[in-house]
Amino acid sequence: MTSPILTVENLSVAFNVGDDRWREIVNGISFNLHEKETVAIVGESGSGKSVSALAAMRLLPEDSAKVSGSVRLADRELLTLDNEPMRRIRGNEIAMIFQEPMTSLNPVFTIGFQLVEAIRLHRTISRSDARAEARRLLEKVRISDADKRLNDYPHEFSGGMRQRVMIAMAIAGSPKVLIADEPTTALDVTIQAEILDLVRTLQDEEGLAVLFITHDMGVVAQIADRTLVMYQGNIVEQGSTDQIFRRAEHPYTRALLSAVPRLGESAGHDRPMRFPEVDVSTGKTDEPKEGSDTVDHNRTVLEVFDLTTRYPITSGIFNRVSSNVHAVEKVSFDLKAGETLALVGESGCGKSTTGRSILRLTRPTSGSIIVNGNDVATLGSRGLREARRDMQMIFQDPFASLNPRRSLGDAIKEPLYAHGLKKGSSDRVADLLVRVGLTPDMAKRYPHELSGGQRQRVCIARALALEPKLIVADEPVAALDASIKAKVVNLMLDLQESLQLAYLFISHDMGVVERISHRVAVMYLGEIVEIGPRRAVFANPQHPYTKRLLSAVPEADPSARGKQRNLSPNKELKSPFRAVDYQPPLRAYRTVSEGHRVQEWGSEWID
Structure with missing residues (x-):
């Protein structure tokens, strides 16, 4: 096998948590990536997979993050490289697609302007030629009416379309390595399938190597040659994707695989089916159960x-x-x-x-x-x-739905106050938090202190406040x-x-x-x-x-x-x-x- 294009050895990342105390998030992981190869890093939120990628790209803040180990692109050590040559490598030789495209796109500039700027940053090309290339890239990632859409702003695109713009921007510089951090999470299945096909096509045409970070095991099965499973900052299992899926050894890997919804599992059932609950420490799951018959056909x-x-x-x-x-x-x-x-x-x-x-x-x-x-x-x-x-609404992004400056209790009280129901609101908040599987003391916490799943539970509690x-x-x-x-x-x-x-x-x-x-x-x-x-x-x-x-x-x-x-x-x-x-x-x-x-x-x- 040829030499790896990207080599990571003993990579560790620690964050400053105050009073000169450091908390290690990534604990000495090692892996490599070859030309035309796709390596998937899988694990739940907080496992350290995204932090590892950001560390490899030198995108972590130097004053609050301590990175050690080695990251080599071919024969160049990236962790000790000066800022200017590292800046030239980003986008040209290594590109990254982030999970949330709205935070990566500037809301005050058109999509066309941002694509043109990205293209001209890495190529000596006229603005008109860059715009023609931007149109071609939009068409390549399947955005219709590319000429018109170049003049639109990010807020005029759906979430999936914004992600396709980010993918177009990432491949604009023809990089050797593409780091994709949850790039298909917000996409519907047909677009996801076509983006995965696009990634495979780019690999064949340009020898692109892909580091694919995801929690979607279905995507991993379809695209990854090798898979690394991360848990609490460590790689707990790695091997060929076929080996991981057929003969997973670590309890956490088995837990991840058992939590994947598979089409056809509800065949033969008219009612909704509960997901089996998974114990990530043992890999054990309970039996899926059919839901109760809740539909009242007489009440529309x-x-x-x-x-x-x-x-x-x-x-x-x-x-x-x-x-x-x-x-x-x-x-x-x-x-x-x-x-x-x-x-x-x-x-x-x-x-x-x-x-x-x-x-x-x-x-x-x-x-x-x-x-x-x-x-x-x-x-x-x-x-x-x-x-x-x-009638109430639960939105896709719980973090964007909650005011970061207000406690969770105040967030749940807000609809009660809006409808003049202040009396007994604290007791109501405590009851709602318990009902959604949280504890009453969480009312004093703020959104950043909770995990994504806990924040979504808070949003559900808020939606239930007015019954x-x-x-x-x-x-x-x-x-x-x-x-x-x-x-x-x-x-x-x-x-x-x-x-x-x-x-x-x-x-x-x-x-x-x-x-x-x-x-x-x-x-x-x-x-x-x-x-x-x-x-x-x-x-x-x-x-x-x-x-x-x-x-x-x-x-x-x-x-x-x-x-x-x-x-x-x-x-x-x-x-x-x-x-x-x-x-x-x-x-x-x-x-x-x-x-x-x-x-x-x-x-x-x-x-």
């Missing part, structure tokens, strides 16, 4: 009819409307007490806009949203305030580790059973959707193309797009890596931009079985 909590939400796009010196983004187009469904309807689809399909429109966080263009007999779409400010007592009947959960477990994800999903099922909650569960994680939902609605370009009982949709998908979503789910099995995936029809996601006078076509639906309906499709879906 939410009725949505012909919901349409469009965003006007203005241009010119007079800011005239030149086009519209058709985010949601004539969406209709209902939701019963104690029922979970999962809304699934790719980034930009309109599923989050649907949730925000229902809560009137975004004003819908037309349609009706009936909650407890009131049409939320037409309510005034006072009526809307009262209606929101019955709502409907909760819109927008990707509530997308950024969580597998074992933490399982616990949060089980918590939501327990709360649904005890409180008869109705969930609109927005997600791109089909493994989680199969476990938590009673019914599934599949969205494409703002429209529901298929809807029905979860068992029917997963066992007998009808629409080509539904089949494509299911086939794109990464299997936690390295032997399935070469499996042909149904990604060919409509590879390019169509643009939601439409002319001002555009009239959407009337859609026809046919009934497949009881409650299972599918939109008729045209020749564009024929491969």
Whole structure:
């Protein structure tokens, strides 16, 4: 075998915790990376995997982090290199993709400006040529209408699209080594599958070596040649990916693998299925259990009819409307007490806009949203305030949802105070914290003092404060580790059973959707193309797009890596931009079985 392109030996990282005390986070890890090879580092949050990558890139603050050991790129030692030559190496020879693209993109500059600057930083090239290259890179990472989107700002992109921009920026300098820190966590399964295919293509074409940091074992099975398992700052197991998946020896590795949701595990069950709880110290799991029959078919909590939400796009010196983004187009469904309807689809399909429109966080263009007999779409400010007592939202990023300067107790009290319910609020906070599996004393803590899973539990407690009947959960477990994800999903099922909650569960994680939902609605370009009982949709998908979503789910099995995936029809996601006078076509639906309906499709879906 050729010499490794990246060699890490005895790498240790310690952080200053005050009073000249240092806490070691990474404890002398060693590994290497060869040309065209993908090495995955897996482990839960806090295991030290991201810190190891940042240390290798020399991106940790020198005054508060102490790094020792050796990191060599070919024959150059990076840890002792001067700052200027190290700066030239970053982006040119080693590039990094971070997990949260919104913190990596500057909100005041357009996507095109930032891409052009990244390209010109590493190449001697004119601005016009750099812009042409930026357009090519956007097309390569599958962003439609690249010419138009270069003029957009980061907030105008969905989370998945922003991550694709970051991947385009990372490959702009044609690096030898790509460090990808949870790059597909926020992406839906079809985009994730295509990004993984893109990484493999880049490896073949340019000899790219990839260090892939993730907690998604399904992704590891599909892309990694070798796998390193980290736990509490140590590499506890390493070997070929096939060996790790088939003959894992360490209890923690076995625990990680057992927490991975696999499609088909809920086959034969009509009700949601609880995740098995995992003991990471022993690797033991309990038996998965079917949830209780919580659906009250006689009590409808939410009725949505012909919901349409469009965003006007203005241009010119007079800011005239030149086009519209058709985010949601004539969406209709209902939701019963104690029922979970999962809304699934790719980034930009309109599923989050649907949730925000229902809560009137975004004003819908037309349609009706009936909650407890009131049409939320037409309510005034006072009526809307009262209606929101019955409907709450859980957002994807719990850290961004909590004010870092306010204690957790104050965060949970906030909706109570907003509705004049101050009396007994402290007791209510203590009760809510216990209900979501935390302790009352945590009310005095601040968001940064909790793990990601604990912060999401606090957000769930806050959503429950006003005893709502409907909760819109927008990707509530997308950024969580597998074992933490399982616990949060089980918590939501327990709360649904005890409180008869109705969930609109927005997600791109089909493994989680199969476990938590009673019914599934599949969205494409703002429209529901298929809807029905979860068992029917997963066992007998009808629409080509539904089949494509299911086939794109990464299997936690390295032997399935070469499996042909149904990604060919409509590879390019169509643009939601439409002319001002555009009239959407009337859609026809046919009934497949009881409650299972599918939109008729045209020749564009024929491969």
